[in-house]
Amino acid sequence: MTTQFGKGCHLHLIDGSAFIFRAYHALPPLTRKSDGLPIGAVSGFCNMLQRYISDDHGPDAPTHVAVIFDKGSHTFRNDLYGLYKANREAMPEDLRPQMPLTREATRAFNIACQEIEGFEADDIIATLACQARDLGGRVTIISSDKDLMQLVGGGVEMLDAMKNRRIDVEGVEEKFGVGPDRVVDVQALAGDSVDNVPGAPGIGIKTAALLINEYGDLETLLDRAEEIKQPKRRQTLIEHRAQIELSKRLVQLDCNTPLDFGLDDLEVRDPDPETLLSFLSEMEFRTLSTRIAKALAVEAPVIPDVAPAASEDSAADWPAIAPEAYERVSDMAALQVWIDRILARGYVAIDTETTSLNEMQAELVGISLAVEPGQACYIPLGHREGASDDLFGSDALAEGQLPRDAVLSALRPVLEDAAVLKIGQNMKYDAKIFAGLGLTIAPIDDTMLMSYALNSGIHNHGMDALSERYLAHNPIPIKTLLGTGKSAVTFDKVPIDEAVKYAAEDADITLRLWHMFKPQLHQKQVTTVYETLERPLVPVLARMERHGILVDRDVLSRMSNAFAQKMGGLEAEIHELAGRSFNVGSPKQLGEILFDEMALEGGKKGKTGAYATGADVLEDLATEHELPARVLDWRQLSKLKSTYTDALQDHIDPNTGRVHTSYVQTGASTGRLASTDPNLQNIPVRSEEGRRIREAFVADAGKRLVSLDYSQIELRILAHVAGIDALKQAFRDGLDIHAMTASEMFGVPLDEMTSDVRRRAKAINFGVIYGISGFGLARNLRIPRAEAQGFIDRYFERFPGIRAYMDETVEFAKAHGYVQTLFGRRIHTPEIAAKGPRAGFAKRAAINAPIQGTAADIIRRAMIRMPEAIADLPCKMLLQVHDELLFEAEEDAVDAVITAAREVMEGAADPAVHLDVPLTVDAGSGMNWAEAH
DNA sequence: GACATCACG
C-alpha cells in the first residue's frame, strides 16, 4: 500500500554522517572478534537507529523517513572555493571501512538510504524538505548541524537527537539572532571555521545578526556599507565584499538537487526481522540483536563465539625464524617471482643494507624483502670480493649478483606503487637511501614508529629490543658480520651467504612485528597518533636531513684557534693558583685541589665518592676565590671548542659542504624529536661567546636563513589544559606573561614591576611546567627553601586550577599507567607506582609530559603541513629545535616564507584541537643563524 | 662503559 505524500504526512530526514561521527567518537574502537574488522562506529550507528525507531514519537511520528549520507568529497562548493572544507582532518583509517557498512545497516533496518555522488547530504536534505513542505507535509530533520537551520519554518523543524530537543523558528533565532530566512546572511558574514568558509574577518555571529537586523538583508547591508558608523566594520565589509558574497553561496543549501527517487519512496516500512538479524549476526552484535529480536517478538539468533580466524596474522601459527631458509636472489626471473608475490599481496617488508650508518655517504649493498613470516629473501647488489689478504682491499664486485640498476628498475614500480604498502623498521633510513638513488618510496608503514606510538615510555624501539620482547628471538648481531673496533669492516665486505641470513632475517622480523602491532594500534587507540603525527613526518624529516645546513668551516676553525689560545692562558693561570699542574678537565683532580689541598668549604661527595664540581658549586666558590672562577671560564671554552667548533667541522659532508643531522623520531618519550650526529638542537645561544658559533651556520649565496619560533608555547598549553582564565586572558591580550604572574602573586602593579620580581615569577612559571617542588625552586632562585615554598603556596592560591591539573594528571597516570597529550599521544609512566624518591621523579615527569608532548605534537603537525604550504616558494625547511623551525629561502622570498610558515605554525593545532589561547610565532631572518634567531 | 659535566628547549 502506498500513500501519496501530502498533507498529514510527516517526513523524518536523518543526517547520516552526523550519526556516524557521533557513534565513532562516543565509542571505544571495537573490532569484530572473528577477523578484527573495526566496527565501533557501525555498532554505535545501529544503536542510534534502534533507539530512534523504538522511540515513541507521539504526534511527531513519521510517515516517511530516510537516512541521508554524503558521497564523494568534491561538490560544487569546491569549484566555487578551492579551500572549502580544506581544513578537515582526513578520515581516521579505522572509520573508512565502516562507511559502507553504515549504509548496509540502514538498509537492514529497512529505512530508505540515500546519497548522490557529488552532493552533500545537506543539499539532499534541503531538496527533500522543500518538496515535502510544498506538498503541505511536515518535516523533522534529525540533526543539530547549524548549517541546516536555514530550512526551519513552514512546517520544517529540527530535532537534536542527543539532547532530544526540538529546534523551531524560535530556536534558530536564539542561535543566530535572526529568523531562518536570514540565517545564510549571518553565516555569510560570520564565516565558519569548521567548513573553512571565510566570511568577513573580525565579524562573528553576534555582530552579523546585529547588522542584518539593522539593514534587513545581506545585499542591502553590502550596498549601504558606506553608512556604517564603526570605521573598522565599514572597511571590512567594503574590502571583503566578494569574499562575503562567495561565503553566502557556500552556506546556501541547494533545494534543487537532482534526485532519482521521490518522497513516496521514503514511506516508513517495518524492518524484515530476518534481514536485520542476519546483518547484526554478521557484525557479531550480540546485545543489540537480542534486544531487537525481543522488540520484533522473534527468536534471537545464536551468534557463534568464534575464535579469531586462524591466519598468518596469528603469531602462534608462524614458522620459527630460520635464517638458513631464506632465499638468495641471483637472477631476474627469481626477482620477478618475488615482485609478483608482492603485487598480489599488496604489502612487503623491506630492508636495505649499506656501507654506512650515515645515509649521505652510504652505498647500497643489498635489499631484503619479506612477504609472509618465514618467507624472505636477500638481493645482493654491491658485495665486494672479500680478499682479506689483499692489503689494499679489492674493489671487484663479488660473483653472482644482479646489476644494481636493473634491480632498482624492476623494483621501482613496487616501491612507488600507491597500492603496495612498504613496511620497514626505521623507514626514514631506507627512504633516504632510496632518495639518493632517485626513488621515492611510498606509502610506508614503520614498525619502530608503531612501537613508539604504542609503548613510549615503556621500552626502546630498536629492532633487537622489539624482536627479543615480542618474538622471543635474538636476531643475528651485526657485530658477528662486521666485527668491532678498528678491525670492523663495512657491509659490502660481508660474504653474501652470511648477508642473506642477516638481512632477510631483519625483513622477516619486521614483517612479524608489523602483524603484531597493526591491530594493537586500534586496540590502544593510537591509530590517529601514528597516522597523523608519526608516519607522515618520515618523508618530511628525510628531506630536511638530506638537504642539510651550510656551515662555514673557516669561521669555526678561526674560533677554535682563538679558544685554544685563551684556554692555554687560563690553564697556566689555574696551575699557578693551584700551586701545581693538574688536568683541569678532570673533575676528580679538580675536586682534590679545591677541597683537599686548598681546603675550601662546601666540598660534597656524590654517590661515587668524588667531590661535586659542577658549575653551581664552582659559582658559589667563585665569590671567595679566583681559581674556581677561572675553571668556569676554561670549562666554557673547552665545551665550545670540543663539542662545537672542533666537532662540527668533522660533520661537514665532503660532497655537499653542508651538515646533515639525523633526527630520532622515537628518541624522547614525550614526542619531541632528538637530533644526533651532530646534535643541532643544542647549538649555544645563551652566552654571548657561545652564540657566536651560530654565525658559522649560514645561508647559501643569494639566500637567507629564516627562523620562526613559538612564543611561550608550553605556558600557553598549561593555561589551556589547566583552564586558568587569568593566564588565558593574559595571552589573548598579548601581555608579558611573567610580569602578569608576578603582579598577580605579589600584588605589584604592572607599571611598577621590577626585573627581580619578574624573574622570580618566571622561575615559578617554568617550575610549574616541570612539576614544581620547593627544593627545586629554592635551588634555582638561590633562596631559602621555606621562602620558595611560600611562593609556590601563593601561586597555587592564586591559580588553584594548576594544583587541580597537577593532581588530576598524577591520578590519571596512577589509574592508567600513562598520561596523554591533547592529540591523544600516550606517554607511559611505569614508575608512577614506585615508592621512595623514584615516585617523585615519576610524578613530575607525568605532570610535564602532557605539556611538553602537546607542544611537540603541535610543531610536528606544522612540519607535516609545511611542505605543501611552501611548495611554491623558493625555500627549504632545514632544522627543528623543539619550538623553532629554521628555513633557507631566496632573499626576495623571505617575507612570503615568514607569512606562509607563520600561518601554518599558528594554526597547527586546528582543527583537531581548539586551544583557548592563541599560538603566536616570532620570526627573524639574516645571513646566519645568529642574525635570524 | 659509567660518570660528570654542560650545551639546548
Add this chain to the structure above:
DNA sequence: GACGTACGTGATGTCC
C-alpha cells in the same frame, strides 16, 4: 618523618 628532587634531550672527556 626522612628521603631526595625541578622536565626532556646528546656529546664530550676522564677514568677504570
